[in-house]
Amino acid sequence: MSERTRRIRHTPVQECVSLLPIDPLLVHPGDDPLEVMHRAAERPQTRLLGVVDDAGVLVGVLSTEGLAEAVVVRVSPETLIADIADIADAARFGHAVSASTVEDVMVTPATISETATIDEAFRRMHARRLSGLYVIDEAGRPTGYLDLLELTMRYVEALEDDRPPVDPRTEA
Amino acid sequence: MEVALAGAIFLATYALIATDRMDKTIAALLGGTLVIVLGVVSQEDAFAAIDLNVIFLLAGMMMLAGILRRTGFFSWVAIRSVKIAGGEPYRLLIVLSIVCAVLSAFLDNVTTVVLIAPVTLYIASVLKVSPLPFLIAEILASNIGGTATLIGDPPNVLIGSAAGLGFDAFLVNLAPLTIIVFLIFLGMTRLFFARDFAVHAEVRDAVLALDENEVLNDRPLLRISLMVIGATIGGFLLAQPLGLEAGTIALFGAAVLTILARLDAESVLREVEWPTLFFFVGLFMLVEGVVQVGIIDAVAHGLIELTNGDATVTTLGLIWLSGIASAIVDNIPYTATMIPVVRELGATGIPIEPLWWSLALGACLGGNATIVGASANVVVANLAGKAGHAISFGSFLRYGLLVTTMSLAVATLYVFARYLS
Numbered sequence: 001m002s003e004r005t006r007r008i009r010h011t012p013v014q015e016c017v018s019l020l021p022i023d024p025l026l027v028h029p030g031d032d033p034l035e036v037m038h039r040a041a042e043r044p045q046t047r048l049l050g051v052v053d054d055a056g057v058l059v060g061v062l063s064t065e066g067l068a069e070a071v072v073v074r075v076s077p078e079t080l081i082a083d084i085a086d087i088a089d090a091a092r093f094g095h096a097v098s099a100s101t102v103e104d105v106m107v108t109p110a111t112i113s114e115t116a117t118i119d120e121a122f123r124r125m126h127a128r129r130l131s132g133l134y135v136i137d138e139a140g141r142p143t144g145y146l147d148l149l150e151l152t153m154r155y156v157e158a159l160e161d162d163r164p165p166v167d168p169r170t171e172a
Numbered sequence: 173m174e175v176a177l178a179g180a181i182f183l184a185t186y187a188l189i190a191t192d193r194m195d196k197t198i199a200a201l202l203g204g205t206l207v208i209v210l211g212v213v214s215q216e217d218a219f220a221a222i223d224l225n226v227i228f229l230l231a232g233m234m235m236l237a238g239i240l241r242r243t244g245f246f247s248w249v250a251i252r253s254v255k256i257a258g259g260e261p262y263r264l265l266i267v268l269s270i271v272c273a274v275l276s277a278f279l280d281n282v283t284t285v286v287l288i289a290p291v292t293l294y295i296a297s298v299l300k301v302s303p304l305p306f307l308i309a310e311i312l313a314s315n316i317g318g319t320a321t322l323i324g325d326p327p328n329v330l331i332g333s334a335a336g337l338g339f340d341a342f343l344v345n346l347a348p349l350t351i352i353v354f355l356i357f358l359g360m361t362r363l364f365f366a367r368d369f370a371v372h373a374e375v376r377d378a379v380l381a382l383d384e385n386e387v388l389n390d391r392p393l394l395r396i397s398l399m400v401i402g403a404t405i406g407g408f409l410l411a412q413p414l415g416l417e418a419g420t421i422a423l424f425g426a427a428v429l430t431i432l433a434r435l436d437a438e439s440v441l442r443e444v445e446w447p448t449l450f451f452f453v454g455l456f457m458l459v460e461g462v463v464q465v466g467i468i469d470a471v472a473h474g475l476i477e478l479t480n481g482d483a484t485v486t487t488l489g490l491i492w493l494s495g496i497a498s499a500i501v502d503n504i505p506y507t508a509t510m511i512p513v514v515r516e517l518g519a520t521g522i523p524i525e526p527l528w529w530s531l532a533l534g535a536c537l538g539g540n541a542t543i544v545g546a547s548a549n550v551v552v553a554n555l556a557g558k559a560g561h562a563i564s565f566g567s568f569l570r571y572g573l574l575v576t577t578m579s580l581a582v583a584t585l586y587v588f589a590r591y592l593s
Contacts (some may be wrong), residue, residue, distance in 0.1 A: 087554075095560075098293070
């Protein structure tokens with residue numbers, strides 16, 4: 001592993017959050033999932049929505065997949081019912097059926113501090129199978145959004161730098 | 173010394189299981205191995221006490237139900253029920269109760285209620301009525317239905333194997349009573365729930381728009397699964413004349429279905445609830461410990477002293493003892509413990525077959541009294557809570573206690589009239 005690779009793994013999160021034009025999309029717990037879906041469709045790059053309370057503190061996150069389930073279940077419940085195989089699936093379906101506000105669909109916040117490294121950020125995303133994390137300040141208010149793509153691009157750079165130069169003879 | 177040691181391990185294991193302070197499988201395995209390690213029972217005797225017929229029967233049925241589950245069959249049945257009921261809520265509650273009772277008589281109760289519950293939640297949401305009456309009725313119906321057959325509920329599997337009572341014996345002796353109890357239960361649901369449902373015609377139409385064919389994932393697999401499960405149940409009826417155990421039939425059915433459906437063996441074996449099977453393994457070893465030191469013998473003689481050796485009082489008392497115990501503690505360890513007690517009671521001259529039926533009826537029907545009385549109750553309560561419709565201990569108890577009291581009273585009359593008068 002080269003020195004540059006090692007350095008990239010320890011890149012602070014704040015250096016990555018603006019690599020791609022993917023901005024935070026913040027909604028409120030009482031919002032209607034249908035209205036939120038419209039807003040999410042206007043910003044398709046942001047695949048993880050942040051849910052903030054009146055004080056602007058992040059109280060949950062909402063994946064576009066979870067949001068879509070809450071919408072699809074109202075129109076085509078058979079599509080989701082067909083996939084139910086165990087207790088976890090049944091609970092997830094029951095959750096989607098009863099969702100009338102964002103609060104009903106959101107999950108516990110997935111956050112990272114600005115000074116954390118991208119390695120820590122990746123571990124957190126991977127553990128919770130999320131495509132992004134909200135960067136928060138000390139008061140728990142979102143200050144940015146780190147997408148999995150932004151983070152992965154830093155790893156791509158490291159791999160490309162480590163790649164041995166191509167021999168023009170073998171290339172021919 | 174050995175008696176005190178075995179008794180202490182047994183009580184500690186029961187306490188851990190009852191209070192949920194430790195995973196129940198781990199608690200049973202710990203207790204079951206401790207009686208060996210501390211020399212209460214020899215390793216050979218403890219291993220020999222593990223009833224492989226029970227383990228194989230449960231494993232085979234879990235595989236069969238697991239494969240059937242993949243086809244969307246349970247959701248299909250639930251949506252068909254909605255159509256049959258014409259979207260009318262109370263009629264739907266009755267149809268879903270019948271479906272749960274019938275399916276639970278032949279398949280695992282938990283699988284049945286877990287796969288019927290999501291459709292129930294959806295229907296209730298569209299009809300804008302509470303899903304709780306439906307879910308509570310499904311739980312109660314499932315436990316009543318499971319009482320009817322050898323494979324309907326784990327206590328019956330344990331009793332059938334220990335007593336040498338086959339599928340036909342359970343069907344002839346328990347199914348008639350189960351039907352009577354179930355019909356009275358349906359009547360009770362009218363008093364419990366009928367006034368809770370008032371819906372508009374337009375929402376009724378919305379639920380009828382559900383398409384049951386959309387939830388069937390694999391029709392060829394469904395056909396093969398139903399054929400093999402049907403043949404397996406037929407095989408249970410022939411098991412005793414052929415000199416075969418039910419466990420052999422169930423494993424044979426599971427193997428045949430896996431081959432015919434060309435399924436990957438590993439994925440089929442993942443359908444087996446290994447924690448449940450190891451729970452049984454631990455219990456068998458633990459109970460052998462208390463049997464060998466004479467505790468079970470003492471309990472049996474204590475019961476006889478209490479009832480003055482009267483066969484009628486002992487047999488009918490066992491229904492209520494089992495019903496009350498199963499409402500409070502898991503009915504699987506209770507039944508595993510009571511099987512050697514019933515053997516001892518039988519050895520004193522009390523007719524043993526009515527005792528087996530009393531134990532089965534009390535253990536299965538008692539599970540309906542509380543929300544923690546049976547696995548299906550706990551799982552549905554959990555599911556409903558996650559969907560925002562918590563079933564509290566008290567709200568379930570109101571119905572569970574009445575249905576259980578009715579069930580045990582009818583069972584008492586039935587056992588008395590059929591076996592003791």
